[in-house]
């Protein structure tokens with residue numbers, strides 16, 4: 001289970017006045033405590049509310065300034081490697097995580113530990129891409145793919161290592177309707193816990209629990225219909 005115990009994240013930022021060497025502490029996450037046992041969890045909230053920061057705490061990309069994070073018994077502050085292996089993370093911008101020239105090579109990279117034989121690894125990578133409707137672009141340059149195709153390749157590569165938890169930061173942002181529906185079905189079918197941040201309220205509605213983030217705090221936490229109604233009301 002994922003737990004946050006009184007977690008705050010603060011960073012030093014230059015003062016607005018821009019005086020040389022003048023810094024102030026900015027609170028990105030403000031004393032958040034949560035237990036997240038549900039299988040499907042969505043964070044929603046306005047731009048800059050702190051959703052990405054909360055997700056990044058879950059795989060140690062950001063460590064708390066105060067408080068403690070626990071992910072299935074692992075502490076990202078002390079078990080960084082194990083946490084990163086356990087928590088698959090899909091970034092909003094797929095280019096920040098696709099490191100190989102082509103989709104098939106990227107998925108092969110994910111499989112290098114689990115399938116040592118190169119031929120078998122390539123065959124499996126192609127199978128996984130085909131399952132996502134990406135066989136056609138498997139050998140194309142990453143840079144020649146559409147944003148949506150890249151996002152699906154990134155998801156395929158992350159899922160290839162069979163993480164215990166999938167964390168996805170705005171996974172449907174770049175997807176057209178067809179691919180969005182495909183992604184919903186993919187996430188629904190995953191055996192592992194899935195935690196997303198999203199502006200896509202249709203995706204949030206599919207979760208077991210929706211948390212509304214406001215100014216680095218959880219402003220509302222509950223079943224999708226009521227949490228989304230709260231969020232919509234708060235933005236008017």
Ligand SMILES: Nc1ncnc2c1ncn2[C@@H]1O[C@H](COP(=O)(O)OP(=O)(O)OP(=O)(O)O)[C@@H](O)[C@H]1O
Nearest residue numbers: 011013026028045046047048049050051052053054
């Ligand atoms: N390293 C950092 N230094 C200073 N400020 C930061 C840093 N990282 C994030 N922030 C600020 O913290 C706030 C929360 O950012 P975060 O990315 O978590 O928001 P978000 O809810 O995911 O937003 P969006 O919906 O736009 O993706 C923003 O005001 C952002 O500018």
